[in-house]
Amino acid sequence: MRHKQKFILLIVLMTLLSVLFMTISSGGNWEYTLPRRGRSLVAMILTGSAIAYSTVIFQSITNNKILTPSIIGLDSLYMLVQTFMIFTFGSMSLFMTHAAMNFGLSAGIMVLFSFVFYRILFSGERSQLYFLLLIGLVLGTFFSSLSTFMQVIIDPNEFMAIQGQMFASFNNVNRDLLGLASILFVLLLLPIRIEMRTLDVLLLGRDHAVNLGVSYTRVVKRLLILVAVLISLATALVGPITFLGLLVANVTYQMFKTYEHRILLPASMLTGMISLVLGQLVVQHVFTFETTLSVIINFIGGIYFLYLLLKERS
Numbered sequence: 001m002r003h004k005q006k007f008i009l010l011i012v013l014m015t016l017l018s019v020l021f022m023t024i025s026s027g028g029n030w031e032y033t034l035p036r037r038g039r040s041l042v043a044m045i046l047t048g049s050a051i052a053y054s055t056v057i058f059q060s061i062t063n064n065k066i067l068t069p070s071i072i073g074l075d076s077l078y079m080l081v082q083t084f085m086i087f088t089f090g091s092m093s094l095f096m097t098h099a100a101m102n103f104g105l106s107a108g109i110m111v112l113f114s115f116v117f118y119r120i121l122f123s124g125e126r127s128q129l130y131f132l133l134l135i136g137l138v139l140g141t142f143f144s145s146l147s148t149f150m151q152v153i154i155d156p157n158e159f160m161a162i163q164g165q166m167f168a169s170f171n172n173v174n175r176d177l178l179g180l181a182s183i184l185f186v187l188l189l190l191p192i193r194i195e196m197r198t199l200d201v202l203l204l205g206r207d208h209a210v211n212l213g214v215s216y217t218r219v220v221k222r223l224l225i226l227v228a229v230l231i232s233l234a235t236a237l238v239g240p241i242t243f244l245g246l247l248v249a250n251v252t253y254q255m256f257k258t259y260e261h262r263i264l265l266p267a268s269m270l271t272g273m274i275s276l277v278l279g280q281l282v283v284q285h286v287f288t289f290e291t292t293l294s295v296i297i298n299f300i301g302g303i304y305f306l307y308l309l310l311k312e313r314s
Contacts, residue, residue, distance in 0.1 A: 003256060003258070003263055003267075006255055006256065006267070007266075007267065007270070010267065010270040010271065010274065011270065013274055014270055014273055014274050014277070017274060017277045017278055017281065018041060018277060020281065021037060021040075021041060021277055021280065021281055022034065022037050022038070022041065024281075024285065025284075025285065039173050039175055039178060040170040040171060040173060040280070041277070042173075042178050042182070043170050043173040043178060043237060043238055044170055044273060044276040044277055044280060045273050045276075046178070046181055046182060046185055046233075046234070046237065047170075047234045047237060047238050047241070047272075047276060048244070048248070048269065048271075048272030048273040048274075048275060048276045048277075049185070049269040049272055049273060050185055050230040050231070050233055050234040051230075051231065051234050051241065051244050051245045051248070051272055052244075052245060052248045052249065052252070052268035052269050052271060052272030053189075053192070053230060053265055053268065053269055054069050054226075054227040054230040054231050054234075054245065055068050055069060055245030055246065055248065055249045055268070056249050056252070056261070056264055056265055056268045057192065057199065057223055057226070057227050057261075057265075058224075058227050058245075059249055060199050060202050060203055060261065061202055061220055061223060061224065061227075062133070063202075063203060063205060065249070065250060065253065065308070066246070066305070066308050066309065067133065068242075068243075068245045068246045068249075069227050069228070069231045069245065070140075070231070070240075070242050070245070071133055071136050071137055071140070072114070072117065072132070072133070072136030072137075072139070072140065072228075073136050073137070073139040073140025073141075073142075073143055074110050074113075074114070074228065074231050074232060074235060075140070075235060075240040075242055076139075076140040076141070076143035076144040076147070077109065077110055077113055077139075077140075077143050078106055078110060078232075078235045078236065078239075078240055079143070079144070079147045079240065080143040080144075080146055080147045081105070081106050081109050081110075082106070082162065083146075083147045083150045083151060083154075083162055084150065085102075085105075086154070086158050086161050086162055087150040087154050087158070090158065091157075091158050091161035096161065099176070099177055100176060100177060100180075102236075103177050103180075103181075103236045103237065106232075106235070106236040107229075107232045107233055107235075107236040110228065110231075110232035110235065110236070111225075111228060111229050111232050114224070114225060114228030114229075114232070115225060115228075117132075117135075117136070117139075118132070118221055118224050118225060118228075169238060169239055169292065170238055170276075170280060170293065173237065173238065177237060178237075181233050181237050184229075184233055185230070185233065188226055188229060188230055188233075191222075191226065192223075192226060192265075195219065195222075195223065196261045196262050196265075198214055198219055199223075199261040200259055200260060200261055201214055202214070202216075202219070202220075203259055239294065240294065241293075241294045241297050241298070242294075242298055242301070243297055243298045243300070243301020243302055243304070243305060244272065244275065244276075244297050244301065245272075246301055246304065246305055246308075247275065247297065247300060247301040247304055248268055248271045248272040248275055249268055250304065250308065251271055252264060252267050252268040252271050255267065255271075275297070276293065276297075279293045279296055279297060280293050282296065283296065
């Protein structure tokens with residue numbers, strides 16, 4: 001099947017799932033159902049697109065199809081920020097009750113962390129990508145340990161508020177935040193589109209990219225910042241979904257066996273949207289909200305991650 005036919009298939013599937021999500025079990029209450037589900041659908045489209053887009057770019061930079069942007073600890077940092085705000089100010093503080101303030105603060109801290117992180121590690125003449133990944137893994141574990149420590153000693157009633165931040169939720173997304181996140185996402189896509197051919201070259205590795213005239217350190221630093229901003233926006237909007245990027249990116253690689261990012265990036269975005277909408281339908285109408293979408297995604301993604309590891313060894 002050609003790429004064009006596969007794209008059409010993905011678009012048709014996404015359209016059918018979206019219509020099904022908007023209309024199933026509505027009970028005729030369209031005035032209430034459509035706006036509420038519409039916000040959830042837009043949030044899933046933005047989140048799936050941002051995570052898929054950033055994961056494919058990150059894997060092209062690292063030349064590794066198992067790594068994801070969460071390896072640098074952004075998910076753990078998000079949970080640390082949420083836990084610290086509840087631990088210090090309480091769950092009823094303005095930081096937690098004001099959605100825009102919480103979103104801005106969480107995304108801002110994650111972006112600032114990424115900027116400082118990359119600035120320090122790329123200060124030399126040669127980028128130290130694997131050292132960056134190692135430090136990111138250590139920092140992610142450190143952030144997670146700090147969060148756990150505060151969660152253990154916090155008031156049990158406040159801990160219930162923290163639990164609400166641990167899992168991604170698409171049911172009560174703030175309308176104003178959706179508009180802001182949509183604008184930022186579109187603006188972030190513009191500089192990445194310029195680097196499509198450069199990303200194709202980066203798959204050849206650092207030495208080949210430099211020989212072909214790519215300013216490797218500058219390009220990688222800029223792309224990593226964009227990846228961090230995309231992940232920060234998605235995480236601050238709905239919460240952490242650790243394995244979604246890994247799952248979506250590798251499914252896209254299997255469907256579209258090509259190196260061209262002009263095909264891989266939009267295909268991964270569609271696959272990410274389909275995964276979230278389909279998963280949310282399963283959560284609502286199969287499990288009747290007895291579990292969350294992030295639990296299902298992480299369970300399937302964890303199994304797929306183990307499969308990829310075993311496949312790499314064989």
